[in-house]
Amino acid sequence: MLEVSDLHAYYGKSHILQGVSFNVQEGEIVSLLGRNGVGRSTTIKTIMGEVAPKGSVQFKGTQIAGKKSFEIAKLGLGYVPENRDIFPTLTVRQNLQLGMKSNKQSGRWNIEEVFSMFPNLAERAEVDGGVLSGGEQQMLCMCRTLMGDPDMIMIDEPTEGLAPRIVEQVARLLQKIADRGVAILLVEQKLNIALKISHRLYVMGHGQVVYEGTTDSLMQADDVRAEWLEV
Numbered sequence: 001m002l003e004v005s006d007l008h009a010y011y012g013k014s015h016i017l018q019g020v021s022f023n024v025q026e027g028e029i030v031s032l033l034g035r036n037g038v039g040r041s042t043t044i045k046t047i048m049g050e051v052a053p054k055g056s057v058q059f060k061g062t063q064i065a066g067k068k069s070f071e072i073a074k075l076g077l078g079y080v081p082e083n084r085d086i087f088p089t090l091t092v093r094q095n096l097q098l099g100m101k102s103n104k105q106s107g108r109w110n111i112e113e114v115f116s117m118f119p120n121l122a123e124r125a126e127v128d129g130g131v132l133s134g135g136e137q138q139m140l141c142m143c144r145t146l147m148g149d150p151d152m153i154m155i156d157e158p159t160e161g162l163a164p165r166i167v168e169q170v171a172r173l174l175q176k177i178a179d180r181g182v183a184i185l186l187v188e189q190k191l192n193i194a195l196k197i198s199h200r201l202y203v204m205g206h207g208q209v210v211y212e213g214t215t216d217s218l219m220q221a222d223d224v225r226a227e228w229l230e231v
Contacts, residue, residue, distance in 0.1 A: 001026050001152055001183050002047070002077075007055035007065075009039075009046040016042045018207040019055075024152065029174065029184045031194040033229060034204035040187045041082060043204070044154040047185075048072055048079045060151065074101075078150030082157045082187075084137045086144070088130025092121055095129050095140055099147030107149025108180045114143045117173065135166035142173060152183040159190055171197055191229060195219065203228050 002024040009017040017039050024030045032040045045051045049069040057065040064072050073079070086095050096111050115122035118139050124132065129140060138158055145153055155174070159167045167190070174197055178184055188194045194201060195215045203211035203218070205228045211221065218224065 003058040005056040009051045022202050028199045031186045031198040031201045038204045039207040076151035078145040078153035080155040084141045086129040093125045099144035109146040135162045154185040156187045
């Protein structure tokens with residue numbers, strides 16, 4: 001579904017991504033792991049067109065490197081940024097409605113289904129997004145992206161700063177998303193969450209992919225975890 005090959009990206013003269021290559025297949029949950037500053041967030045921003053790419057990014061057989069973010073989104077690639085970029089002066093319901101591709105939503109997800117999964121959002125449906133807790137805003141941001149019925153979704157640090165109870169809700173939502181046939185590319189700092197839900201994992205270091213494997217193989221690779229993941 002997503003094929004990234006020899007991807008490079010720069011911030012000014014700083015060479016951030018230095019030949020990143022990986023793939024995500026239909027229905028997979030794939031995690032990008034690594035310490036802060038190795039280029040994980042930049043990778044998905046570059047795929048989404050927020051950072052100028054050099055290299056190849058194919059989504060469902062279409063070359064998307066160089067396309068604008070809205071053009072990429074229309075092709076069915078969703079993106080949940082780390083900063084929980086909701087509309088704070090709009091209600092929860094209005095935020096969700098803005099995520100729809102049209103008023104006649106007929107995809108995998110609808111607002112009432114989202115509310116049934118997250119009663120907290122249902123109870124605050126008419127409340128402005130800006131007054132929600134951090135965990136509720138994260139849920140809202142993810143659910144708003146689902147309203148566009150993407151075939152694949154990229155999610156940047158969804159559990160950052162959340163209480164353990166909310167972290168578990170996020171993990172369950174990610175599994176439900178994958179169960180609907182939506183592929184997931186996950187940037188996640190918490191190794192236990194990534195190991196729990198991922199089919200495959202890539203470890204990044206110094207702007208490159210330094211390891212690829214399954215959850216079982218990574219657990220057995222003590223040297224990789226020690227060099228690239230553990231503090």
